[in-house]
Amino acid sequence: MTCSLQIRYSEAVTVFHDRWLPEQAIPVGYATLIEAYKLSVPLPRKLAAIGPRHKVYEADGWQILTPRHQPANTLGAHLTFALRYEGLDLLVLKALFRATGPEPIADIVRMAPTGSYARRIWFLYEWLLQEQLDLPDATTGTYALVVDPEQQWAITGSNSTRHRVRNNLPGTAQFCPMVFRTQTLNAFVHRNLAAQASRLIANVPADLLARTAAFLLLKDSRSSFEIEGEAPPQDRIQRWGQVIGEAGRRSITLHELLRLQRIVIGDARFVQLGLRSEGGFVGEHDRNTGTPIPDHISARHQDLKELMEGLIAFERVATPELDPVIAAACLAFGFVYIHPFEDGNGRLHRYLIHHVLAAGGFNPPGIVFPVSAVILDRIDEYRRTLESYSRRLLPLIQWTETERGNVEVLNETADFYRFVDATPQAEFLFSCVARTVDIDLPTETAFLAGYDAFKKHVSVLIDMPDRLIDLLFRFLRQNDGMLSKRARENEFANLTLTEASRIEAIYQEILPQIGGTSARTNEISDRGPDEP
The missing domain is CATH 1.10.10 (Arc Repressor Mutant, subunit A)
Incomplete structure (x- = not known):
């Protein structure tokens, strides 16, 4: 039988793990599981609790449900509640499965062998831990979707006959970012920005369109360097612009990323090319002691090979099916959080955005959306978006300073970079792409048309x-x-x-x-x- 949970919060509370609730309520689902098993994971961006009234609402990072939604105080009940109302948090689930061990999960399945939630939990245990439970293959039950597509973005996937579920997860166990469906993202997708961009340029003369494309490409290349605080010579900006213009033509492989890194770096005399051979962080050093002050700690160098294999598999398997902007956010922000290289990560991160958009046919042929230029204009929001995940990780990463003023991570952290909730990053990127369609593209074509008219009239005069x-x-x-x-x-x-x-x-x-x-x-x- 599934064991009862010994949870700390059996009564209504106003604060949970330093997060205020909008009213006194009883934490449930992932919140209860994190507390009961003392899971060392970042809290999900949104948690669930049972309020005292018959009113369902969301506020302050909480989903408040009614007393009739309250699950029984068992592992299976809270897991089922989480999957039903909170979606998949793969990072929490993997940590939970490690904490429970196999038998409690097997018990959940034995108690409801045909239940869709039990079979999804069973599949997720074996998929995340790559360990098989002591259970015979399922023989009955309608195939259930592992990811609820009304809650989170998913792919078509394939059937798992052992569990009688359809694995529509948008990635592999090595790398699988998830994005929740929000009103903001649904509205952006509904706008069909790709079609809007195509309509904008449909009647633009070819020569004017070519000049528009050339300017936007150069603008994006220059901006990508400026974001990193660099002011390279014009020829280097143009070379990187040429690379961006070819985005989407080659599949992403480690060899391709290494080729791009060499182009980005240029003079590599003082930079180690290739995957890092030591730790990495983004931040400053204490002015007096030289101690690292990280804003972000990168994945351990020992985990880079497997993480990059997962990222490359995601690009191959998931990006062709996902909305291109959603896929670009997952791939590009996933890459920059891993931070696999000693230098060049930021520009390659933004290159990956262009790659996915171009490969997915999102931008009109020959046109590069100047995403980096928009990011530069909104640099503070961009940094807040990056830090929205990085700062949640920092308290959970144990590290020590090295002799070279770097960081050495002491605990297992690979899963932090495998299972990112990329929803805020997707919303930010969609807003950037929308700005290029709404403002930059029409403004640039209008500008050049106006310039041509000015030149023509002055030449007559x-x-x-x-x-x-x-x-x-x-x-x-x-x-x-x-x-x-x-x-x-x-x-x-x-x-x-x-x-x-x-x-x-x-x-x-x-x-x-x-x-x-x-x-x-x-x-x-x-x-x-x-x-x-």
Whole structure:
């Protein structure tokens, strides 16, 4: 028989593990299991509790249910409650199964051999631990989905005849990030941003579209370096831009990632290329003692080979079926949390976003969404998104300082990087992609169309080299559509008053097309005189 749980919170509480509840309520499901078995795992982003009233609602990271939802005080009842109402938290489940051992789980199945939840629990135990329970194969029962697709994103998957379940998990036991369905994500998916982007460019002339694509590509490459605090020479920015432009053409393998790392790093005299051979962290060092002050601690180097195999398998198995933005968030943020390399992880993380979007046919042919540029504009939100998981891990990672000022992780942490809840990361990435579709793509095409109109009208008025027209345009952008006294007396001293006034009028006429921001003025100067 399934043993009763000895839980600390059998009464209503207002605080659970330093997390305030919206009202006094009894923690259940994952919360109870974490407490009962003293699991060393980050708390799920959302927990469940039984409130005193017949009212179901969500607030402050809690799902409050009614007294009629309260499960019995048994392992099986709380596990079933968790799967039914809270979805799959693979990290908690694996830690729980290790804590219970096989017999309590086998008992759950023996008590309800045809029950769908019992068979799902049975499958998850064997899948996560790669250990078989002492149970005969199931012979009856309708095939049940391991992942409830109304709660979390899943793939088609395949049947497990032993358990009579369909394994629709979006990954392998080596690497399987999960994303919950939220109102925000459902709304983004419903918008069909890929189709919207295609409609935006459907009637854009080919030459204008090519120039738009070239600018957005260069902008993304430059921004990706700026996010890392680097200001490389223009040729290095262009080379990385060319790599981004080829994203999606080759499958992700360790060999391909190593090739990309070599391109990212450039001068590798002081950087170890390839998988790390020691620990890693993101953060600072104490100014006086040199002690590491981590914001994020990377996966142990001993676990990198298996984690990367899992990540590569995810790209091959799951990304073709998942929504491209959801898949990109799982792959790219999963990679950056693992942090497999000594250097170059951030730019490769953002490359993987481009890779998945391009491979999934999300962006229009030849167009790269400038995701890095949007991230740079929203850098604080980006960092908060990264830290939303990293900071939950830090208290659970035991480490010591090495002689070289690095960190050495002392406990088992691989599962922290296998089973990330990537929901916040997916919401953030979707918002970035939406911004490129709503603002960047139409703004850039409109800007170039306006520039072409300005150039055409000025050329009719006066014979002027393209280089000077470009300079004239930038002066007008920088001075609210007026030629400054300095410009009139120097570079454009040969213009008559009538010509100058007419050029200013031309600029004012096309101003609605190019927009009012001056940021684009500086970007135009990075191109050649004939390439606005």
